[in-house]
Amino acid sequence: MSDSAHPAVHPAPTTFIRKWVFSTDHKIIGIQYYFLALIAVFTGLALSVLMRLRLAWPAESWPWLEKIFPVGFEGGVMSPEFYLAMLTMHGTIMVFFVLTTAPQGGFGNYFLPIQIGAHDMAFPVLNMLSFWVTFLSMGVMFAAFFVAGGAPISGWTAYAPLSALGEVAGPGLGSGQDLWIISIALFCVASLLGALNFITTVLNMRTKGMSLMKMPLTVWTWFTTAILALLSFPVLLAAGILLLLDRLGGTSFFIPAGLVVSDTVIENSGGSPILWQHLFWFFGHPEVYIAILPGMGVASQLLSTFARKPIFGYHAMVVAIFAIGMLGFFVWGHHMFVSGLSPFSALVFSILTLAIGVPSAIKTFNWLGTLWGGKIRFTTAMLFAIGFVSLFVSGGITGLFLGQTSVDVQLHDTYFPVAHFHMIMGVAAIFGIFGATYYWFPKMFGRMLHEGLGKLHFWLTFIGVNAIFIPMHLMGIMGQLRRYAESTEFKFMEPLQPYQEFVTIAAFVTAAAQLLFLVNFVWGMFKGRKATENPWEATTLEWITASPPPHDNFGGRELVVNHGAYEYGVPGAPRDYVMQTDPPLESSK
Amino acid sequence: MPVAVAPPEVKPETEREDRVPGPGRPGGGSGSDTGSGRWGDGGGRRLRPDSYQLGMWLALASISMMFVGFSSAYILGQGTNSQWRAMAAPPFVWINTVILLGSSLSLELARRASAATELKRWMTVTCLLGAAFLFGQFWIWRMLADQGIYLSGNPHSSFFYLLTGVHGVHLLGGVAGLAYLTARAWSSAARIPTRASLNVTALYWHFMDGLWIYLLVLLFYWR
Numbered sequence: 111m112s113d114s115a116h117p118a119v120h121p122a123p124t125t126f127i128r129k130w131v132f133s134t135d136h137k138i139i140g141i142q143y144y145f146l147a148l149i150a151v152f153t154g155l156a157l158s159v160l161m162r163l164r165l166a167w168p169a170e171s172w173p174w175l176e177k178i179f180p181v182g183f184e185g186g187v188m189s190p191e192f193y194l195a196m197l198t199m200h201g202t203i204m205v206f207f208v209l210t211t212a213p214q215g216g217f218g219n220y221f222l223p224i225q226i227g228a229h230d231m232a233f234p235v236l237n238m239l240s241f242w243v244t245f246l247s248m249g250v251m252f253a254a255f256f257v258a259g260g261a262p263i264s265g266w267t268a269y270a271p272l273s274a275l276g277e278v279a280g281p282g283l284g285s286g287q288d289l290w291i292i293s294i295a296l297f298c299v300a301s302l303l304g305a306l307n308f309i310t311t312v313l314n315m316r317t318k319g320m321s322l323m324k325m326p327l328t329v330w331t332w333f334t335t336a337i338l339a340l341l342s343f344p345v346l347l348a349a350g351i352l353l354l355l356d357r358l359g360g361t362s363f364f365i366p367a368g369l370v371v372s373d374t375v376i377e378n379s380g381g382s383p384i385l386w387q388h389l390f391w392f393f394g395h396p397e398v399y400i401a402i403l404p405g406m407g408v409a410s411q412l413l414s415t416f417a418r419k420p421i422f423g424y425h426a427m428v429v430a431i432f433a434i435g436m437l438g439f440f441v442w443g444h445h446m447f448v449s450g451l452s453p454f455s456a457l458v459f460s461i462l463t464l465a466i467g468v469p470s471a472i473k474t475f476n477w478l479g480t481l482w483g484g485k486i487r488f489t490t491a492m493l494f495a496i497g498f499v500s501l502f503v504s505g506g507i508t509g510l511f512l513g514q515t516s517v518d519v520q521l522h523d524t525y526f527p528v529a530h531f532h533m534i535m536g537v538a539a540i541f542g543i544f545g546a547t548y549y550w551f552p553k554m555f556g557r558m559l560h561e562g563l564g565k566l567h568f569w570l571t572f573i574g575v576n577a578i579f580i581p582m583h584l585m586g587i588m589g590q591l592r593r594y595a596e597s598t599e600f601k602f603m604e605p606l607q608p609y610q611e612f613v614t615i616a617a618f619v620t621a622a623a624q625l626l627f628l629v630n631f632v633w634g635m636f637k638g639r640k641a642t643e644n645p646w647e648a649t650t651l652e653w654i655t656a657s658p659p660p661h662d663n664f665g666g667r668e669l670v671v672n673h674g675a676y677e678y679g680v681p682g683a684p685r686d687y688v689m690q691t692d693p694p695l696e697s698s699k
Numbered sequence: 700m701p702v703a704v705a706p707p708e709v710k711p712e713t714e715r716e717d718r719v720p721g722p723g724r725p726g727g728g729s730g731s732d733t734g735s736g737r738w739g740d741g742g743g744r745r746l747r748p749d750s751y752q753l754g755m756w757l758a759l760a761s762i763s764m765m766f767v768g769f770s771s772a773y774i775l776g777q778g779t780n781s782q783w784r785a786m787a788a789p790p791f792v793w794i795n796t797v798i799l800l801g802s803s804l805s806l807e808l809a810r811r812a813s814a815a816t817e818l819k820r821w822m823t824v825t826c827l828l829g830a831a832f833l834f835g836q837f838w839i840w841r842m843l844a845d846q847g848i849y850l851s852g853n854p855h856s857s858f859f860y861l862l863t864g865v866h867g868v869h870l871l872g873g874v875a876g877l878a879y880l881t882a883r884a885w886s887s888a889a890r891i892p893t894r895a896s897l898n899v900t901a902l903y904w905h906f907m908d909g910l911w912i913y914l915l916v917l918l919f920y921w922r
Contacts, residue, residue, distance in 0.1 A: 232750050306757035314750050344761045348768030355861065360851030362782070363772060380782035380854060385775055389768055 122661040132242075134234035135661060139241050140220030141554065146245060147212035147543075150203050152624075153252075157200040159621050164188045166614035168596035181260060191281050193595035194263035198282075199255070201266030202290065205397065206297055207248050209539050213404035214339070215244065215304060217546045218332040220554060222308060224652040225326050227317025227669040229662045232310040240303035247296035254282075254289040262287040265593070267394065270364035270386035271376075274356040278374050291354050298347040301339045308336035317651075319671035323428070324690065326650045326675040327421065330428050331407030334435040335400050341439070342396035349389035356381070387449055391442035398535050399438040403431065405498055405542020406473060412495035412545050413477055414676040415648045417484025418686055421676045422476040430469035430476075437466050447518045456515045463513035470506055474499065485679075485686075489646070490564030494545035497572050498538055504576075505534030508583065523593075526586025529579045537575045544571075544627070551631075552645050556657045557638030559630050567626045574620030581609050581616075649689050650675055751899040759906050762869065766910065769862060770917060776854045777921070784853045788919045789842060795835040796915065802828035803908045806877075806901050815884070822881040829874040829904075836867050855918075862914050870907050876900045 123129040133139060163172070164187075171186035182192030219237065223230055231237045254261045262282040264273040268290065277284035312333045316325075325333075352363040356378070364386045367379030414421040421427060443451055443459030451459070477499050486492065508530040512518050521527060544567075551559050582590075590597065590606050597603040644653040651671070655664050669691050677688040682695055777783055802825050809821030840860065843849075850860040880900060 310754045344765035345768040348765045361857040380780040
């Protein structure tokens with residue numbers, strides 16, 4: 111028993127190392143994850159800009175780029191292999207180190223304990239380990255750029271047998287691919303540590319009165335995401351171990367018989383490349399929801415707060431979150447419609463895939479219902495939340511096209527799926543992250559971001575991403591093939607070259623607009639207006655404590671929760687919002 | 700010296716009470732600087748007792764999913780791979796299985812021990828049996844290699860090495876945990892294993908035991 115009445119889970123650290131580097135404080139760890147994702151996202155963005163340059167002007171030479179990348183840009187033109195390496199690393203970095211870390215590791219870590227009234231995570235040391243293993247994983251991944259042969263060229267899905275064969279199959283498939291697999295394996299371990307921490311915290315650490323149905327929807331999405339991570343990442347880890355054994359141990363789990371690659375006869379035999387796809391997508395589809403679910407939680411939180419209305423259909427929202435999460439485990443086959451799936455299983459996967467449209471529609475209509483008749487405050491955070499809903503619809507609708515086998519067979523290897531998954535998994539999730547940043551920045555750093563700059567950032571980004579991805583849908587329908595560094599060899603793709611140029615220019619403008627965000631972020635951290643405890647007049651628990659919160663989150667207070675998470679505009683209440691810890695209202699008795 | 704064992708259902712706030720307060724420990728409390736914060740939970744406000752249990756169950760769910768992944772690869776390979784040559788179970792495997800089951804038994808005896816000496820004895824036995832199993836596993840691999848059965852030999856032998864190897868790595872972690880708790884039990888000055896840490900280690904160990912049986916059935920009886 112502690113002698114003092116101070117209910118800190120662990121005493122506040124005093125040394126710099128314990129406070130900022132090897133911290134067990136979930137808030138510091140959350141910020142560490144956020145900055146890791148920030149580094150990753152700008153790296154991934156730079157890679158995509160390089161790829162767009164190649165696609166728009168295939169004949170152009172860029173001598174100054176040769177100085178930076180002497181290997182990939184011989185004669186100032188990006189080699190097709192280098193393009194594939196960029197493609198692989200862009201996808202991997204964005205999916206793992208941005209979309210998986212920022213919403214869950216970043217905001218989840220920071221706000222999940224606060225929003226349920228806990229003083230820290232259930233296992234703070236595991237939490238610290240989780241971040242540092244992620245950090246190590248990113249280091250290993252970035253190292254793949256600098257080994258002989260460079261980064262792997264097998265895509266973020268690392269399809270076998272290409273990824274299993276080693277250097278003989280192409281540059282980057284030697285040590286680059288090894289590092290890729292090791293990095294992903296480390297990432298799996300880190301995610302598992304994080305996930306079991308999140309689940310235990312939600313189940314065991316809620317403060318008095320915080321029943322499950324009083325939790326903010328953000329907590330529900332982080333909780334569901336953690337369950338998905340807990341059950342899907344180990345399968346990827348298993349697949350990674352098998353792949354590494356194929357490469358280093360001489361086994362043939364994924365390598366079929368009779369392969370001749372680059373005039374070399376491959377000795378291995380009997381493996382199944384399709385097995386890799388099954389294992390990978392068993393992880394890969396839940397991973398999509400790992401990326402997007404926290405964004406849905408953030409959208410719900412923001413729409414309710416800034417429409418000054420309770421979230422429409424809270425219970426239905428919770429059920430829909432769970433339904434989306436659980437259905438996500440049974441639809442991996444829809445990534446494999448052109449891999450030789452039996453028509454029957456393709457049909458089953460197709461029906462289950464379309465079934466996800468139901469809970470998704472429930473969520474969308476509930477968001478619209480929340481906005482309906484609201485006293486909307488158009489803050490930057492709100493704009494990003496509305497943008498999220500917009501992108502969720504326009505990106506999700508195309509999922510219904512691709513979920514049907516006959517349509518997918520036509521579109522599978524075109525820009526159409528590329529546009530689809532960028533719209534929904536990439537940009538919508540990023541909008542969730544941006545919304546969360548503009549909303550929670552005052553709480554995290556104690557200062558406000560600049561609203562005017564934020565709104566400019568929103569409009570440029572929102573118009574920009576639509577200008578990038580809507581033409582890509584059209585190009586896909588017209589037959590533009592994906593993964594090709596240039597399509598000048600194909601007569602039928604020639605008329606699409608102006609589209610490529612338009613998309614590239616749109617991508618440059620959108621990428622440049624992100625510098626506004628960076629400026630706003632850095633300026634806000636040091637020079638922004640001081641934030642009050644509750645600048646948005648919101649109801650959840652993080653807004654009853656100081657900005658930024660003290661080490662134990664609530665300064666020694668033990669909280670009692672009396673209200674649901676979204677009680678705005680309650681009749682009889684003294685103001686237009688009721689904080690979760692406010693005393694029960696007279697009228698309710 | 701022998702002190703009554705803490706009841707199985709521990710009240711919140713007291714779960715870290717030492718199950719056998721050792722000599723020279725003032726009051727058996729865990730509020731001193733050395734007595735807390737081992738698993739990241741320090742001072743006053745306690746975790747609920749089942750946090751460790753819950754966390755371990757979740758970890759086991761996760762480990763299970765990894766083996767589900769391996770198993771589906773195994774079953775698919777067995778059904779479709781033309782190179783599949785099933786190998787017979789090396790006889791030593793059965794001795795090793797008895798050793799592992801014995802370690803689970805001795806761990807239970809340690810958990811039920813009512814005296815510190817008994818606890819120490821059974822913990823030590825468990826550690827030794829666990830180490831013996833790992834050594835035996837290594838021995839089996841060596842024997843197979845001498846017979847020309849390698850990791851890359853054919854799909855079935857690949858899976859044998861893979862599954863027993865991954866299981867072995869998990870067991871190594873278990874032995875490390877047990878060794879740590881045993882060392883704590885032996886050193887009179889330091890902390891003594893708590894009921895919570897013993898329970899959670901036992902849960903992990905018994906699960907690895909069950910997983911081993913499952914793997915044997917999969918490898919040698921699943922046709």
